[in-house]
Amino acid sequence: SHRYIPARQLPDKSVSLLDTACARVAISLHAVPAEVDDSRRRIEALETELQIIAREHAIGIAIGARQINSEALLSAERERLATLESRWAEEKTLVDELLATRATLREKSGVVDSGDDQLRAQLVDLQQRLSTLQGETPLILPTVDYQAVASVVADWTGIPVGRMARNELE
Template sequence: SGRQLPDKAIDLLDTACARVQISLVAVPERLEHLRSEMVQQQRHLEAVQRDADAGLSVDDKVLSTLASSVSRIRKEAVVLEGAWLDQRKTARRVL
């Protein structure tokens, strides 16, 4: 069993390095969620704006709320993406 210890340690390091590599490539789940939510809200906003442009009755509060939501989500996504890219850069320097 003493001979297996170095092999186990190497396997452990290999697994840890693989996980780090995957985390450097994969977009964080929260960022993916924000991007998806932003696209959904943007489409909704564009649909409501088209309705307004077509002369349909649209509540200005709905337009304002949607625009604010898109802006808030975009800002949050930019901050999160910046932090993720900084972490990737730091991790790559270490590796």
């Protein structure tokens, strides 16, 4: 944040950054991801456009390739939505398991037994599976981590996360 948000001073800037990241994590656990919502809205817009095209065709206006193009876009967007919803469901399942495992470990924090090792191994496995599934663009953020903070900085500055990471490595 020091490099990319120079207009604000550090204590205020860091508190605002973490507060926003925490809020996003909390919302992402219970709300429809923005990508899914955006895809649904695109489908609605394309369906409306197809209805307009049908009315124009009914009154004799030449529609040309507009209908074919709109139908192709609608089909592609429906496939994208199905993929996103499937991935969202998988992520949600893994995140729920991950949070339940963490809660179990937290409850047992005073008692150490062999079950803790199994739970920790299960936690690591769930984290790896979730990380593999999410890749660079998570739909659900299970914890406040570098990705959550970087996405807030990216939204505030307009600089993509990948570009920020490359600049930091250089």
